[in-house]
Amino acid sequence: EVQLVESGGGLVQPGGSLRLSCAASGFTVSSNYMSWVRQAPGKGLEWVSVIYSGGSTYYADSVKGRFTISRDNSKNTLYLQMNSLRAEDTAVYYCARVVVIGWYFDLWGRGTLVTVSS
Amino acid sequence: AIQLTQSPSSLSASVGDRVTITCRASQGISSALAWYQQKPGKAPKLLIYDASSLESGVPSRFSGSGSGTDFTLTISSLQPEDFATYYCQQFNSYPWTFGQGTKVEIK
Numbered sequence: 069e070v071q072l073v074e075s076g077g078g079l080v081q082p083g084g085s086l087r088l089s090c091a092a093s094g095f096t097v098s099s100n101y102m103s104w105v106r107q108a109p110g111k112g113l114e115w116v117s118v119i120y121s122g123g124s125t126y127y128a129d130s131v132k133g134r135f136t137i138s139r140d141n142s143k144n145t146l147y148l149q150m151n152s153l154r155a156e157d158t159a160v161y162y163c164a165r166v167v168v169i170g171w172y173f174d175l176w177g178r179g180t181l182v183t184v185s186s
Numbered sequence: 187a188i189q190l191t192q193s194p195s196s197l198s199a200s201v202g203d204r205v206t207i208t209c210r211a212s213q214g215i216s217s218a219l220a221w222y223q224q225k226p227g228k229a230p231k232l233l234i235y236d237a238s239s240l241e242s243g244v245p246s247r248f249s250g251s252g253s254g255t256d257f258t259l260t261i262s263s264l265q266p267e268d269f270a271t272y273y274c275q276q277f278n279s280y281p282w283t284f285g286q287g288t289k290v291e292i293k
Contacts, residue, residue: 103282105230113222113230113273115282128281129187162229171277172220172235179229 070094070175072163077180084153084184090146090163090177098141101166103173104148106159106182114159117148118166131157153184188212190274192285198293205261207288209274214254218278221250221259224287225270233272234259264290 076088088104104116117127117137125137136149146163160181164173189212199205209219217237222230232241234250237257247262261268269292274285 112287113224113275113284115275115284118282126280167235170236170239171218172232172241173222173230173275174232174241176229176231 072165072175072177074161074163074177074180077161077182079183079185080153081186082154082184085149085151086153086182088148088150088161088163088180088182090148092144092146092165095165097139097144097146101168102137102139102146103164103166104137104146105162105164105173105176106157107162107179108156108159111159116161119146150182153182155184158182158184187281188215188276188279188283190276190283190285192272192274192288194288195286196289196291198291199264200293201264201266203264203293205264205268205290207259207272207274207290209252209257209259209285211255211257211276211278215276215278217253218276219250219252219257220275220277221248222273222275223268223270224273230273261290 073091103118119125119137134152138147160179162179163177165175167174191210193208219237221234224230238250249260251258271287271289
């Protein structure tokens with residue numbers, strides 16, 4: 069079955085760090101563009117980051133310099149390393165697969181909740 | 187960054203109604219626009235890509251149109267399962283951005 073499963077969310081204090089994982093099955097992460105999208109409680113969707121199949125990465129201005137997207141090809145898993153976390157980073161984080169012919173997210177995980185609070 | 191403004195932000199409609207949601211981009215994005223449906227507690231679901239292409243498995247009552255700066259999502263005959271929040275998203279340039287969402291509620 070083709071699916072994405074996020075993990076690693078939880079409660080973290082402001083200034084802390086957290087690493088999210090997104091395990092893929094049914095397809096190869098490294099052959100695809102993969103992205104993270106977040107949604108603060110009761111709010112809309114916000115794109116966070118993307119990693120190309122070739123390894124190039126892009127970030128939203130709100131997380132640039134604090135978050136790092138990466139992947140482990142041997143584990144077929146996408147990651148989001150989040151440092152210097154702020155209260156405004158509190159959100160459900162979704163990983164998603166990008167289809168580059170047509171450009172869209174065709175496959176989403178169920179999300180993992182990150183809460184930044186003291 | 188390209189801003190996407192959806193209108194209306196919310197609407198009330200009845201089953202069987204024709205519903206139109208508009209997404210306006212702050213600058214031209216060609217046809218690099220997708221539409222998603224999201225229900226509470228669930229991940230978004232792709233409806234339309236490339237502004238007007240219907241995703242496989244999505245009912246034909248959903249349609250998209252537009253290019254450049256003005257885009258429309260139309261539901262030709264609203265069904266009970268269509269009550270949800272709808273988002274547009276542009277892929278023309280970084281940072282990729284979403285509209286603020288349109289909540290479709292039952293009248």
